[in-house]
Every structure is written in C-alpha cells, then in structure tokens.
Amino acid sequence: xxxxxxxxxxxxxxxxxxxxxxxxxxxxxxxxxxxxxxxxxxxxxxxxxxxxxxxxxxxxxxxxxxxxxxxxxxxxxxxxxxxxxxxxxxxxxxxxxxxxxxxxxxxxxxxxxxxxxxxxxxxxxxxxxxxxxxxxxxxxxxxxxxxxxxxxxxxxxxxxxxxxxxxxxxxxxxxxxxxxxxxxxxxxxxxxxxxxxxxxxxxxxxxxxxxxxxxxxxxxxxxxxxxxxxxxxxxxxxxxxxxxxxxxxxxxxxxxxxxxxxxxxxxxxxxxxx
Amino acid sequence: xxxxxxxxxxxxxxxxxxxxxxxxxxxxxxxxxxxxxxxxxxxxxxxxxxxxxxxxxxxxxxxxxxxxxxxxxxxxxxxxxxxxxxxxxxxxxxxxxxxxxxxxxxxxxxxxxxxxxxxxxxxxxxxxxxxxxxxxxxxxxxxxxxxxxxxxxxxxxxxxxxxxxxxxxxxxxxxxxxxxxxxxxxxxxxxxxxxxxxxxx
Numbered sequence: 001x002x003x004x005x006x007x008x009x010x011x012x013x014x015x016x017x018x019x020x021x022x023x024x025x026x027x028x029x030x031x032x033x034x035x036x037x038x039x040x041x042x043x044x045x046x047x048x049x050x051x052x053x054x055x056x057x058x059x060x061x062x063x064x065x066x067x068x069x070x071x072x073x074x075x076x077x078x079x080x081x082x083x084x085x086x087x088x089x090x091x092x093x094x095x096x097x098x099x100x101x102x103x104x105x106x107x108x109x110x111x112x113x114x115x116x117x118x119x120x121x122x123x124x125x126x127x128x129x130x131x132x133x134x135x136x137x138x139x140x141x142x143x144x145x146x147x148x149x150x151x152x153x154x155x156x157x158x159x160x161x162x163x164x165x166x167x168x169x170x171x172x173x174x175x176x177x178x179x180x181x182x183x184x185x186x187x188x189x190x191x192x193x194x195x196x197x198x199x200x201x202x203x204x205x206x207x208x209x210x211x212x213x214x215x216x217x218x219x220x221x222x223x224x225x226x227x228x229x230x231x232x233x234x235x236x237x238x239x240x241x242x243x244x245x246x247x248x249x250x251x252x253x254x255x256x257x258x259x260x261x262x263x264x265x266x267x268x269x270x271x272x273x274x
Numbered sequence: 275x276x277x278x279x280x281x282x283x284x285x286x287x288x289x290x291x292x293x294x295x296x297x298x299x300x301x302x303x304x305x306x307x308x309x310x311x312x313x314x315x316x317x318x319x320x321x322x323x324x325x326x327x328x329x330x331x332x333x334x335x336x337x338x339x340x341x342x343x344x345x346x347x348x349x350x351x352x353x354x355x356x357x358x359x360x361x362x363x364x365x366x367x368x369x370x371x372x373x374x375x376x377x378x379x380x381x382x383x384x385x386x387x388x389x390x391x392x393x394x395x396x397x398x399x400x401x402x403x404x405x406x407x408x409x410x411x412x413x414x415x416x417x418x419x420x421x422x423x424x425x426x427x428x429x430x431x432x433x434x435x436x437x438x439x440x441x442x443x444x445x446x447x448x449x450x451x452x453x454x455x456x457x458x459x460x461x462x463x464x465x466x467x468x469x470x471x472x473x474x475x
Contacts, residue, residue, distance in 0.1 A: 086402050086403055090366065090372075090407075091325075091366075091407060092324070092364065092365055092366020092367070092407040092408075093366060093369075093372045093375075095364060095365075095423055096364070096365045096366060096372070096376070096423070096424075096425075097372055097375045097376055099422055099423060099424050100420075100421045100422055100423055101364065101417045101421045101422075101423045102420075102421035110372075110375070112369070112371065112372075112388075112405075113371045114369075114370075114371030114372055114373075114374050114375050115371075131325060131328050131329075131334060131364065132325050132328055132329040133323065133324075133325025133326060133328075133329065134325075136326065136345070136346055136347040137346065137347075138346055138347040138348060139326075139347045157345065157346075170319070170403075171319050171345075172318075172319050172403045172404060173403055174345070175406050175407070176323065176324060176325045176406060176407050177325075186333075186334055186417040186421075188416075188419075189333070189335075190333040190334045190335035190360065190417075191332055191333040192328070192329075192332055192333055192334070222325075222326075222329045223329050223332075256375045256376060259374060259375045259378070259379070260375050263371075263374060263375070
C-alpha cells in the first residue's frame with residue numbers, strides 16, 4: 001500500500017485494525033476470547049509481554065485475576081489509592097500486621113493508613129514474595145548487560161517509573177513492591193531460598209477494596225538465579241464484583257484484618273463513597 | 275574527632291554523614307529499637323531499599339558486612355561493626371494507623387515512629403512520599419517455617435553498639451522508637467547514643 005501521500009498513509013494505518021499480537025489488551029474486554037464466567041462484567045483483559053508493564057485504575061469491588069501462562073511470568077505489583085496516591089501499599093505493614101511474611105489466599109494488601117487496598121481471594125500458585133522487591137537498572141546491567149525499558153532485559157523499577165509517570169507519579173512515589181508467581185522462603189538463619197514458579201497456569205485473584213491505581217511490571221524476580229533473562233507472558237483479566245463486606249469470611253478472618261476492613265469502611269462512609 | 279549526641283527516649287534525630295565518615299549507634303540501656311532511614315544527601319529520591327538490601331545479601335537479617343542498598347541498587351552505608359548479631363529490616367515503622375490494626379483503636383493517641391520520621395524529615399524537605407520500609411536496629415523479628423513473623427524479645431543489651439560507614443554523603447533519619455505495645459524496646463523506650471566519627475580517626 002502506497003504511503004507516499006496522506007491518503008495512502010491513512011489507509012495503511014487504518015488497515016491495521018484487527019491485527020493481533022501475542023501480548024495486547026482486548027478492547028472492549030468483553031471480546032476476550034477465553035472469558036471467565038463473569039464475561040459480561042469484564043473491564044480489563046490483556047496479555048502482558050515478558051519484560052513489559054501495564055497499569056490501570058480500578059474501582060473498589062473489582063476482581064483482578066493474574067495468570068502465569070507459561071510458568072515464567074513474575075507480576076511485580078504496586079497499589080496506590082486512585083485519588084490520593086500518597087496512600088499506597090505498605091509491604092512492611094502488610095507482613096507485620098498479619099504476622100506472616102508470605103502471600104497467599106486471605107492475605108490483605110494494606111495501605112500505610114491502616115486500611116485495605118486489596119485482598120487476595122484465590123491463589124493456585126503459593127510462590128509469591130514480599131521481601132525482595134523488583135529489579136533495578138544497575139543490577140540488570142550487571143547481570144544481563146542492560147536494564148533499560150526497551151532493551152531485551154528491562155528492569156522492574158524502570159518499568160514502574162514509566163507506569164507511575166503515566167499516572168502523574170514520580171520515582172519518589174514508588175515504595176517496595178510485591179511479586180507474584182516467583183518467590184523466596186526464609187531459612188531459620190534468615191537466608192533466602194528461591195522457590196521458582198509453580199509452573200504454567202498458576203493464577204492469583206485480587207479484589208480491590210478501594211479505588212486503586214494498579215501498576216504491574218512483568219519481569220524476572222531479582223533472586224532468579226538463571227543467567228539468562230527469562231520472562232514469559234502474564235494474563236490480566238478483571239471484572240466488576242463486590243468488595244469484601246461484613247459477613248464475608250475474609251472480613252472476620254483475623255482481628256487485625258477485621259480492624260483494617262472497619263477502618264476502610266469508616267473512611268469510605270465519611271467520604272460518602274460507600 | 276567525633277561528635278556525640280544522646281537521643282532521648284521517643285525522640286527523633288537526623289544528620290548528614292559524609293562519605294567515609296562513620297556513625298556508631300549505642301544501645302545505652304538495652305533492647306531499644308532504633309528506626310532508621312537513609313537517603314543520598316544530594317538526591318533524596320535515592321533512598322534506603324529494604325528489598326534491594328535483602329536480595330543483595332541473600333537474607334533478611336542485618337549485621338557486620340551488610341551493605342545498605344538504595345532503591346537504585348547502589349550502596350549507601352555498610353555495617354562495619356556489630357555487637358548484637360542481627361537486626362531487622364522487614365517490620366517497618368510503627369504508626370498511629372498500623373497500631374490500630376495491631377493492638378486496637380485505644381492506641382491512636384500514642385506517639386509512633388512515622389510521626390517522628392515525618393517531623394524530622396520535614397526539616398530536610400522530606401514528606402510522606404519519602405517514607406519507605408526502614409531498618410529497625412536492635413529489633414528481633416524471626417520468621418518461622420510457615421512464614422509466621424513477629425517482633426519478639428530483643429537480643430541486645432546495655433552498651434551494645436554497631437557502626438555504619440557512609441559510602442557516599444548520606445542523610446540519616448532516626449526515630450528512637452516510642453512503641454509501648456510490643457517487646458521491640460522491652461515496653462520501655464530508652465535513650466540511645468549517636469557518634470559520628472571522621473574518616474581519619
């Protein structure tokens with residue numbers, strides 16, 4: 001197709017509609033080819049390439065399912081309150097308040113304000129991490145020769161900086177992150193063992209308990225011992241659901257969690273948003 | 275030459291430490307948690323990263339030889355001496371907000387570390403966005419096989435000290451932890467001492 005004229009260039013560009021790539025969002029999400037049972041309520045359906053990132057603002061009461069399609073995804077995750085980003089994921093509070101260093105079903109992802117940003121409602125992986133954070137430009141350059149965002153070995157922190165910038169946030173707004181699908185375990189002497197992944201098909205489902213900005217970088221775990229940069233696609237599917245409410249088993253699963261849900265409910269009631 | 279400052283129980287403290295200088299923290303009365311953040315003095319967007327420190331050294335406890343890494347995976351300070359053996363960097367700081375979850379809403383009016391960090395940080399242009407997971411010197415936080423983690427009785431004692439060497443010009447923020455609901459400071463906050471030593475001494 002000739003692109004030497006504006007008309008030709010326009011036709012050439014428009015002819016690309018309908019093209020498919022392995023890693024891409026499907027819009028509208030309800031067109032996702034392999035929908036979960038909640039297809040009618042899908043709000044986000046995307047395949048994130050290995051070594052890439054995505055970001056979205058999600059309303060309170062959205063369920064978001066992350067799937068490690070081929071066994072070498074690692075979903076590094078940050079959450080900020082959508083309207084007040086200075087309220088954000090606090091990894092230290094998340095592990096300390098819940099008396100556990102490991103992430104799994106029933107864990108609440110706590111903000112630094114004594115409230116819940118999201119909860120983990122399902123998990124078939126069990127290989128997650130709240131201790132090691134994500135990778136950096138310096139470290140990836142040492143290990144793989146490069147860590148810039150569009151290299152063949154992008155660093156998680158560099159991708160988070162881009163995702164943050166697209167939401168008006170700066171590097172100072174990026175606290176320690178969580179990662180899903182590749183984890184570590186702590187020995188008695190405090191040293192770490194890398195667990196690797198649970199294999200292809202593992203999934204984890206989060207439920208948003210407030211309006212949140214979600215930043216995801218799909219890059220190798222920083223403790224991944226393999227000399228080569230291995231990162232495979234991550235599926236992200238989200239649908240409208242309901243936030244955790246009184247009577248839900250998760251609400252009363254622990255006294256600390258119950259107080260976190262109560263604090264969240266009070267905050268939202270005072271704002272007039274729930 | 276050196277400068278010596280006693281930080282009273284519950285108080286905050288901060289100082290610039292020049293590259294090559296050392297900071298010695300002395301637990302004067304034993305079992306006092308010292309919450310600690312460190313920034314590149316010339317670019318405070320580069321600051322202590324607990325996860326980078328943990329994965330760089332392959333473990334969660336800090337002691338002699340531990341390099342305090344920044345969020346850009348560059349060294350900020352190195353632990354050059356430690357009488358205690360291990361210190362925490364997983365548990366973060368206490369706050370009025372997290373206290374309501376950990377103990378109950380009756381703790382809301384109590385003094386907590388995040389308030390110290392915010393007040394002391396403001397003197398250097400640092401705000402809430404600049405607070406990240408910190409170090410808790412002298413605090414004992416083991417992790418069980420099943421992941422259970424918690425602050426337990428300390429293993430420090432009166433007079434035990436640790437020394438950090440600055441690998442670049444850094445700004446250090448300290449909250450001498452006021453927590454009275456857990457054993458991080460034996461339920462009894464006490465004073466600690468900060469000594470800055472020049473690179474030639």
